[in-house]
Amino acid sequence: MKFNRNRFWQLATAVLVFFLVVSVSPEARLAGLLIETLGLEFFLYLFQIQILIVLASIYSLTRPYILRVNTFFERIDPYYFVPTRKMVKTCPSILVHSVPFLVGGYLIVFLGISAYA
Incomplete structure (x- = not known):
């Protein structure tokens, strides 16, 4: 049908x-x-x-508040950035970097890398 x-x-x-x-x-x-x-x-x-x-x-x-939060995270987290659409098309896993403290937390928790090393 x-x-x-x-x-x-x-x-x-x-x-x-x-x-x-x-x-x-x-x-x-x-x-x-x-x-x-x-x-x-x-x-x-x-x-x-x-x-x-x-x-x-x-x-x-x-x-304006979202942009302030974005600049705050860019200053604090060295692995945080918002990728462009072209970057996401070539490498979709780069979206992980747009989540604050995810990459740094992964490195600290799972790999045992010290934040002060």
Whole structure:
């Protein structure tokens, strides 16, 4: 049986609208009518756009603090750096260096290398 994407969205819309219309709260009934009018796929796109806008605003607000933390870790941990995308493509295991204190902790714990040697 071949998967029909259009049929899937029609069925999902019908189930969701039925659930919202049968529910008791009038706000849910209005949401059901809105979803029926716009279509479930378009409604989910609008919802995803709202989530992306909220995440982008949170990122823009916290970016200065993230950069301060990054410079702090770069000063303290000699093995810490944030690799570029090109570096990750050539050697994916280099992502280990972007986790603070992971490489240094590995060297100290597993290899027995002293931090003062």
